[in-house]
């Protein structure tokens with residue numbers, strides 16, 4: 191049985207008259223590493239805060255580990271965008287603080303991890319490099335031994351090498367423990383080889399949610415004569431249609447496999463970044479599996495075709 195770790199149904203959050211997140215329905219299975227991507231102001235942080243139980247929904251529900259967010263039976267660790275380190279604390283102080291604040295705390299793990307990263311315990315966190323600060327904050331979050339780890343742009347301000355190291359270390363922990371990770375980022379290429387589930391948020395709406403391999407398998411880029419485009423659009427879901435007078439480039443979604451097409455079409459697979467960018471450029475397009483929540487009717491205004 192696949193346990194659902196995070197389940198949102200019609201979830202929305204409004205600040206005054208403006209919706210930061212609206213009509214969000216998704217379900218993330220356990221053990222996944224979820225890439226939460228979207229442009230600035232899309233609603234990523236809002237979704238993470240709702241999942242962490244730090245914000246109350248204006249509409250709908252969000253359940254985490256089987257209970258309403260904030261009341262879950264398992265453990266959730268949330269690492270905020272501005273790293274929650276006290277700059278005057280030494281690294282050792284941060285560990286002591288973590289031990290005192292958390293009913294479950296794996297001090298041996300934290301110390302071993304920091305030693306492996308050559309991060310001295312007696313240094314003030316404010317004096318560490320951005321990469322080291324990110325690693326300390328991640329260590330504190332992981333030492334809580336969470337079932338779900340929520341990371342809001344953990345790699346912001348890190349150089350490419352440090353980003354790679356943080357992701358590699360995170361993946362090692364995931365492989366060891368099987369925890370579920372939901373991490374937001376602007377940099378899709380950082381997530382390409384590490385995440386296996388994609389959630390795209392755009393203008394407060396969830397546009398895409400699904401297994402990355404399935405999504406890449408279901409999408410294709412077709413290029414060919416513009417006069418053939420209409421026939422394709424009548425048979426397949428066209429996510430993006432980029433046309434000149436003579437040439438058309440279509441990103442199509444064919445969940446049940448690509449049907450036989452006119453041989454003048456050139457077909458190639460799509461890369462993750464291309465897929466994300468296409469959806470972001472086309473806010474009206476969506477790829478959301480039909481969600482069937484426990485005890486509820488199927489809810490999804492925009493199912494897979």
Ligand SMILES: Nc1ncnc2c1ncn2[C@@H]1O[C@H](COP(=O)(O)OP(=O)(O)OP(=O)(O)O)[C@@H](O)[C@H]1O
Pocket residue numbers: 205209210211228229230231232233234235236237
């Ligand atoms: N406390 C708040 N009060 C009013 N509006 C807010 C508040 N927090 C967020 N918003 C608004 O909600 C929308 C979504 O913001 P959110 O921070 O969730 O986006 P984001 O995708 O995390 O953006 P970024 O990538 O820039 O961090 C934005 O329009 C933002 O201005």
